[in-house]
Amino acid sequence: MNKTYDTEILSVGTELLLGHVTNTDARDVSEMLSRIGVNVKYHTVVGDNPQRLRQCVEVAKSRADIIITTGGLGPTCDDLTKQILAEAFGLPLVEVKAEMDTLYEYIKGGKELTPNNFTQALLPQGATVFHNRWGTAPGCAFEKDGKIVLMFPGPPKECDPMMEAYGIPYLKKLSDEQIVSHSVRIFGMGESAVDDLFREEMNAMTNPTMAPYAKECDCLLQVTAKARSEEEAEAMLRPVMEHVKERLGEVVYGVDVECIEEAVLPLLKERGMTFAAAESCTGGDVARRFTDMPGASAVFLGGAVTYTNGAKARILGIDPALIEEKGAVSYEVAKAMAERVRLLTGADIGVGVTGLAGPDGDGVHEVGTVFISMAVEGRTYVRETHMGAWRTRSFVRRMAGNHVYDMMRRWLTGLKVE
Amino acid sequence: MNKTYDTEILSVGTELLLGHVTNTDARDVSEMLSRIGVNVKYHTVVGDNPQRLRQCVEVAKSRADIIITTGGLGPTCDDLTKQILAEAFGLPLVEVKAEMDTLYEYIKGGKELTPNNFTQALLPQGATVFHNRWGTAPGCAFEKDGKIVLMFPGPPKECDPMMEAYGIPYLKKLSDEQIVSHSVRIFGMGESAVDDLFREEMNAMTNPTMAPYAKECDCLLQVTAKARSEEEAEAMLRPVMEHVKERLGEVVYGVDVECIEEAVLPLLKERGMTFAAAESCTGGDVARRFTDMPGASAVFLGGAVTYTNGAKARILGIDPALIEEKGAVSYEVAKAMAERVRLLTGADIGVGVTGLAGPDGDGVHEVGTVFISMAVEGRTYVRETHMGAWRTRSFVRRMAGNHVYDMMRRWLTGLKVE
Numbered sequence: 005m006n007k008t009y010d011t012e013i014l015s016v017g018t019e020l021l022l023g024h025v026t027n028t029d030a031r032d033v034s035e036m037l038s039r040i041g042v043n044v045k046y047h048t049v050v051g052d053n054p055q056r057l058r059q060c061v062e063v064a065k066s067r068a069d070i071i072i073t074t075g076g077l078g079p080t081c082d083d084l085t086k087q088i089l090a091e092a093f094g095l096p097l098v099e100v101k102a103e104m105d106t107l108y109e110y111i112k113g114g115k116e117l118t119p120n121n122f123t124q125a126l127l128p129q130g131a132t133v134f135h136n137r138w139g140t141a142p143g144c145a146f147e148k149d150g151k152i153v154l155m156f157p158g159p160p161k162e163c164d165p166m167m168e169a170y171g172i173p174y175l176k177k178l179s180d181e182q183i184v185s186h187s188v189r190i191f192g193m194g195e196s197a198v199d200d201l202f203r204e205e206m207n208a209m210t211n212p213t214m215a216p217y218a219k220e221c222d223c224l225l226q227v228t229a230k231a232r233s234e235e236e237a238e239a240m241l242r243p244v245m246e247h248v249k250e251r252l253g254e255v256v257y258g259v260d261v262e263c264i265e266e267a268v269l270p271l272l273k274e275r276g277m278t279f280a281a282a283e284s285c286t287g288g289d290v291a292r293r294f295t296d297m298p299g300a301s302a303v304f305l306g307g308a309v310t311y312t313n314g315a316k317a318r319i320l321g322i323d324p325a326l327i328e329e330k331g332a333v334s335y336e337v338a339k340a341m342a343e344r345v346r347l348l349t350g351a352d353i354g355v356g357v358t359g360l361a362g363p364d365g366d367g368v369h370e371v372g373t374v375f376i377s378m379a380v381e382g383r384t385y386v387r388e389t390h391m392g393a394w395r396t397r398s399f400v401r402r403m404a405g406n407h408v409y410d411m412m413r414r415w416l417t418g419l420k421v422e
Numbered sequence: 423m424n425k426t427y428d429t430e431i432l433s434v435g436t437e438l439l440l441g442h443v444t445n446t447d448a449r450d451v452s453e454m455l456s457r458i459g460v461n462v463k464y465h466t467v468v469g470d471n472p473q474r475l476r477q478c479v480e481v482a483k484s485r486a487d488i489i490i491t492t493g494g495l496g497p498t499c500d501d502l503t504k505q506i507l508a509e510a511f512g513l514p515l516v517e518v519k520a521e522m523d524t525l526y527e528y529i530k531g532g533k534e535l536t537p538n539n540f541t542q543a544l545l546p547q548g549a550t551v552f553h554n555r556w557g558t559a560p561g562c563a564f565e566k567d568g569k570i571v572l573m574f575p576g577p578p579k580e581c582d583p584m585m586e587a588y589g590i591p592y593l594k595k596l597s598d599e600q601i602v603s604h605s606v607r608i609f610g611m612g613e614s615a616v617d618d619l620f621r622e623e624m625n626a627m628t629n630p631t632m633a634p635y636a637k638e639c640d641c642l643l644q645v646t647a648k649a650r651s652e653e654e655a656e657a658m659l660r661p662v663m664e665h666v667k668e669r670l671g672e673v674v675y676g677v678d679v680e681c682i683e684e685a686v687l688p689l690l691k692e693r694g695m696t697f698a699a700a701e702s703c704t705g706g707d708v709a710r711r712f713t714d715m716p717g718a719s720a721v722f723l724g725g726a727v728t729y730t731n732g733a734k735a736r737i738l739g740i741d742p743a744l745i746e747e748k749g750a751v752s753y754e755v756a757k758a759m760a761e762r763v764r765l766l767t768g769a770d771i772g773v774g775v776t777g778l779a780g781p782d783g784d785g786v787h788e789v790g791t792v793f794i795s796m797a798v799e800g801r802t803y804v805r806e807t808h809m810g811a812w813r814t815r816s817f818v819r820r821m822a823g824n825h826v827y828d829m830m831r832r833w834l835t836g837l838k839v840e
Binding site for chain 1: 437438439440441442443444445446448449450451452453454455456462463464465466467468469474477478481485556579635637698699701704705706707708709710712713714716718719722723724725726727728729730732733734736737766767768780781782814815816819
């Protein structure tokens with residue numbers, strides 16, 4: 005942006021302060037703003053209390069150019085955001101006919117509304133109204149005293165789409181510069197190694213810029229450019245992206261994806277291949293993650309959760325003598341799991357996971373020891389990992405799943421697997 | 423508490439403002455504080471910027487009695503929290519020998535530390551040191567100028583256990599009143615119905631108090647008492663808890679548990695029974711949720727994720743003609759899934775889920791239609807649910823899992839299942 009707009013996100017709701025609800029609104033709004041280059045400088049959460057909300061609005065006015073509120077727009081007497089913000093900027097609340105009409109439509113449609121519901125149609129005078137197609141309380145935006153104020157309802161299923169549909173276009177208009185950003189997603193190299201690799205270059209860059217970020221079990225490098233138009237920004241990014249991907253090499257699993265399974269789904273679709281999973285320590289999480297994505301059924305046939313030795317024998321038909329001899333957490337059992345689930349389901353690729361997620365060990369291996377396997381085209385690959393005994397159960401399970409998807413990705417793109 | 427301590431949680435980290443990370447620390451710390459009756463009045467998030475952090479500390483000093491910081495305690499030059507807080511309260515940073523020794527132990531253990539790592543052993547003079555057994559950066563607490571400051575590292579896996587182990591006992595000592603709180607967890611009755619049921623009583627109560635809260639797919643009623651001692655508070659809660667549980671009846675699945683599967687695990691253990699799951703639309707999530715709990719292997723044998731019709735036939739041996747005739751989303755196929763997975767694994771209880779999680783429909787049923795089944799002791803129960811086509815994929819999957827566990831809970835406690 006030509007001018008830098010410091011932004012504060014002010015979330016209103018006592019449930020946030022009690023820890024009953026996580027402030028995902030602030031995260032989601034921040035993420036959308038960072039993509040268009042708006043600098044979020046503060047998040048504040050305050051309860052449904054007029055005095056404290058008023059004080060927080062004063063603090064925000066003193067340090068931010070853009071104030072984005074989430075929550076407190078509903079019809080109950082707890083919902084104060086509109087009143088307090090309007091008052092703080094000296095604007096009266098006026099009835100918006102289109103919103104009133106919407107409420108009457110609800111009544112005709114058979115919904116019961118209380119008199120309080122109609123306060124939702126009151127908005128600060130002169131505000132741009134953001135009609136809520138995902139709920140009932142409308143949002144709005146106004147500019148006053150050199151500040152820009154946007155208000156959104158609290159439920160994430162209303163806040164997020166409204167920010168995307170109204171907030172982002174509204175804020176983009178303030179600028180004659182466009183910001184475009186891409187994330188290079190990395191598995192198999194840590195954030196600090198990525199940082200080391202590009203440290204000198206990053207220090208020398210001004211536009212585009214690059215920055216590495218750690219996620220729970222992988223990391224990313226975000227590359228951002230500013231220009232007069234999106235096309236120009238994209239053109240500036242292209243050589244940087246090429247360079248970064250080449251320098252990082254095989255550890256890049258995708259660009260602008262959220263997780264490694266999101267990179268595997270299209271690879272399987274392209275090749276018309278299916279897979280099935282046999283899971284022990286991940287307990288269904290490999291299947292769950294993949295089926296979180298709509299359209300998974302085109303390539304994921306199903307699988308077995310063989311949490312006990314008996315289940316490994318009964319569902320997958322693994323020889324109990326093999327489990328007895330080698331142990332459930334072993335190269336051999338992992339190999340058999342991938343091979344058997346492939347045969348059982350008729351999938352092109354069978355994957356298997358067996359290991360110790362903790363907190364209890366098995367007296368043989370350290371917690372964090374996991375064998376990950378993949379059977380495809382007559383060959384079975386097995387990866388042995390030792391994540392460290394200090395790792396949490398959820399880390400081991402998630403990381404094991406990442407290895408499953410990484411092995412598939414590598415095989416599907418012709419890279420070395422083990 | 424005899425004195426009310428207004429509390430502000432100040433989370434430090436640019437990654438929070440970019441939306442790369444959700445501020446779960448603030449939620450978790452708030453939740454723990456609400457259990458001991460400490461009133462959190464504000465959450466603030468600020469980036470790794472000394473000037474803005476300093477300003478946020480000044481704001482917090484002006485409006486809160488207790489300031490709890492999360493994040494910014496690590497060894498990199500971004501990590502400023504300790505320095506800025508110490509400075510704001512006029513305290514020098516001094517080297518803490520025990521923490522220095524710990525760092526030397528790491529080096530002996532083979533870990534590589536940079537000179538910066540040693541700044542972690544510098545803490546505000548006179549502070550109570552919170553040794554970090556879950557990571558490297560220690561936390562601390564001090565009292566100065568009538569304010570109480572506690573600092574914790576940012577990673578939730580360090581912040582949460584440190585708050586529990588050090589923060590809560592530290593804050594409890596400030597008070598000669600004890601607050602005790604219990605959560606009655608409810609599935610099968612919505613938050614507003616619970617609110618209606620107890621509205622009059624709640625309005626008339628002062629100590630103990632009650633309040634209902636909605637979770638994604640269930641709700642809870644929190645009952646809280648204040649007294650001189652924990653025993654006294656518990657004694658005050660006992661008749662209220664009895665009354666509430668009796669009035670709510672069968673929809674209560676547990677007290678002080680986090681989710682319904684947590685209530686099912688001990689019920690199965692008590693009766694020495696095992697179960698197995700056959701999942702279609704939940705895609706492994708029923709198994710994943712159960713195996714998130716350590717100790718699940720004592721009662722959960724495993725199961726099948728039969729995401730496609732072929733997998734239902736090949737893994738579970740369901741007659742393809744039945745699927746053809748009745749459809750994969752049907753009473754009959756749900757029934758067969760529970761029965762077949764029970765037989766296949768030899769479990770005492772077999773459960774099955776088949777339905778439409780969306781966003782795509784099957785041309786027959788509305789999205790949100792899910793059949794949930796349970797085969798046990800010669801009988802198979804099937805529940806047909808219609809959650810509504812507007813529901814998200816993740817809601818339908820989670821709610822379907824809740825129904826699975828609710829059917830098990832009801833059967834195991836002798837209640838009506840369907």
